[in-house]
Amino acid sequence: MPVRIRNTGEVYRADEPLPAPDPWIRDLAYLMDGAIPIGRWSIGIDPLLGLIPGIGDLLGALISMIIVVRAVQVGIPRIAVARMLANITVDTLVGSIPLFGDVFDFGYKSNLKNLRIYEESLMRGSASTIRHWGFFVSVFLVIALGLAGIAIGLLALARRVW
Secondary structure (H helix, E strand, O other), X not given: OOEEOOOOOOEEOOOOOOOOOOHHHHHHHHHHHOOEEEOOEEEOHHHHHHOOOOOHHHHHHHHXXXXXXXXXXXXXXXXXXXXXXXXXXXXXXXXXXOOHHHHHHHHOOHHHHXXXXXXXXXXXXXXXXXXXXXXXXXXXXXXXXXXXXXXXXXXXXXXXXX
């Protein structure tokens, strides 16, 4: 007898396994972003890896990619995977800035964010993609407005100089 997943419209055959969260991925995300309690806050090994000059942020990104690879394997929608990759990119690029990036790494928990995207996508299927598209549209608009502002500023500067 087919099984219908509530609120998603997805139907699975009787012999087909239902999607389930991966406890190993949950443990990895927790280890990377929240395994060490410090008062009201917690940190993981990701920001500590970021303190290693040169390769620390790269190592953190490579470990974070394990969650993304698992998401691709279980069939998470592509837009959700793109959002997970964007989280890792922000964490890696901003985290590589000396001093500021190290402080940023302690607060920006990309692995826990990616775990949430992974688990929500498993439960909701393609129903959760609108939120991810909204994220990318807003990022595109911010970048476009920033580039337009830079272009206008450069034109104004060029007019003053010539």
